[in-house]
Amino acid sequence: MPLIDIFLSTLNITLPVFAMVFIGIGLKRFRWIDQAFVDTASKLVFRGTLPTLLFFGLAGTDLETTLDPWMLAFFTLATLLSFAAAWGWALLRVRRPLRGVYVQGAFRGNCGIVGLALAAGMYGDAGISLAGLLLGVVILSYNVLSVIVLATYQPRETGGRGVDWAHIVRHIVTNPLILAVLAATPFAIFEVPLPDWLTTTGDYFASLTLPLALICIGATLSTRALRKGYRTTVSASLAKMVVVPAVATLLAVAAGFTGPALGVMFLFFASPTAAAAFVMAKAMGNDETLTANIIAMTTLMASVTVTLGVFVLRLAGLI
Incomplete structure (x- = not known):
């Protein structure tokens, strides 16, 4: 395939996702949507439409061909x-008060929304199935590791509350995304057919997920505060969007991964910093402004870095 055709087909995968993010920025700026809409839509996505998307994406999956324990183990190790x-x-290189925020921003990707959207755009239902399996690893590892590093550098003025591990464990085991994966697994293992009307209804509801989620990401971005802690923001963003995906993907290639498994893992590695990082940093008394800066910069960078990464991997015939 000619080089220009590979590049254009790559844009067809990545640009729709990031175009929706920029549409969200525009809608918020023109005040067509407000923060109340963003809050409500985000809850709808997290509690309803995204779990539905994962459930129906996994329920009809052939686990014998899709489930790859080595892929899950490798992704965990790479994380x-x-x-x-x-x-x-x-x-x-980072001042002690900012280290927890820096580390979380440099490794914690928005796999549940951006990574999933890109996987769906590249591989369709197969991409959703692979991404759904990886999300279980993502949710567990990202939450636990973020708590560890943020607690280590938790400011003393927060009162020394320490870490409420019971709350963290409860948050993980009741996570709607994990519950959706667990609920769908028996249907996939025993190949239980779902009624057509239920599948159609589920598809209608699940189709709201990616547009709403991406618009909400755009609507929550703010570039005004990027001047504060600029060097730290840039350093963490480059680590998240360039160093981590490049090194992790090269290791995956060396480990023998190709095709959809490599493609989905790259998209997860290359996803911008998760919005949930802001919530956790603020809750644990860390610098939420720096966290917001990293989220904004990595999201803006992603439209370029992810596109280039997919282009190089496709050019090399690896995905």
Whole structure:
């Protein structure tokens, strides 16, 4: 395939996703939507439409061909390595009060929305199935590791509350995305058919997920505060959007991954910093402004870095 055709087909995968994010920015700026809409829509996506999308995406999956324990194990290992590397760099180059926020911003990706949307755009239902399986690993590892690093650098003025591990565990086991994956697994294992009317209704409801979620991401972005802590923001953003996906993907290639498995893992590695990082940083008394800056910059960078990454992998014939 000619080089220009590969590039244009890559744009067809990535641009629709990021175009929706920029549409969200525009809608908020023109006041067609407000914060109340964003809050309500975000809850609808997290509690309803996204779990529905994962459930129906996994329920009809052939797990014998889709489930790859080695892929799940590799992704877990790569996440741990990126976390450790970000923390090591922070010890050398980042001021102590900002280290927890830096590390979380440098390793925690928005896989549940941006990664899933890109996987669906690249591989359709097969991409959703692979992404759904990885999300279980993502939710568990990202939450636990973020709590560890943020608690380590939790300011003393927060009162030394420590970490409420019971709350964290409860948050993970009651996460709607994990529950959706667990609920869909028996249907996939025993190949239980779902009624056509239920599948059609589920598809209608689930189709709201990606447009709403991406618009909400755009609507919550703010570039006004990027001037504060600019160097730290840039450093964490480059780590998240360039270093981590490049190194992790090269390791995945060296480990023998190709095709959809490699493609979906790259999209997860290359996803911008998750919006949930802001909520957790604020709740644990860390610098929420720096967190918001990293989220904004990585999201803006993603339209370029993800497109280039997919283009290079397709050019090399790896995905």
